[in-house]
Amino acid sequence: MSHSFSINDTVTVRGWPRVAFTIRALHEREFLVCMVGDDKLHSVSPSACTALADDEFCRECGQIGCPCG
Numbered sequence: 928m929s930h931s932f933s934i935n936d937t938v939t940v941r942g943w944p945r946v947a948f949t950i951r952a953l954h955e956r957e958f959l960v961c962m963v964g965d966d967k968l969h970s971v972s973p974s975a976c977t978a979l980a981d982d983e984f985c986r987e988c989g990q991i992g993c994p995c996g
Contacts, residue, residue: 932976937963937984941975945991947984950976963989 932938936950940960951968952959958976959968964987985993 932958932973932978937979937981938976939979939991940969940971941977947979947989947991948976965989 932950932953934950934953937947938950938960939946940948943962947963948960948969948971949963950958950960956972957970958973960971960976961968963984979991984991985995987993987995
C-alpha cells in the first residue's frame with residue numbers, strides 16, 4: 928500500500944533506524960528531509976520513507992523510543 932506524503936509529515940528513513948525525520952520538500956523522485964531537532968537536509972527516495980504518528984517519536988531529540996517522549 929502506498930502512502931501519500933505532505934510537507935511537514937514525520938517519517939522514518941530506511942538506513943537511519945530509530946530516528947524521526949520531517950519532510951521539508953517533495954519532488955517526484957526525491958524528498959528533502961531533516962532529522963527532528965536538526966537543520967541539515969538529506970535527499971532520500973520516497974520509497975525509503977515510512978510515515979510516523981505524532982506519538983511515535985520524541986519531539987525534542989527526534990529519537991524513536993526516547994523515554995522523554
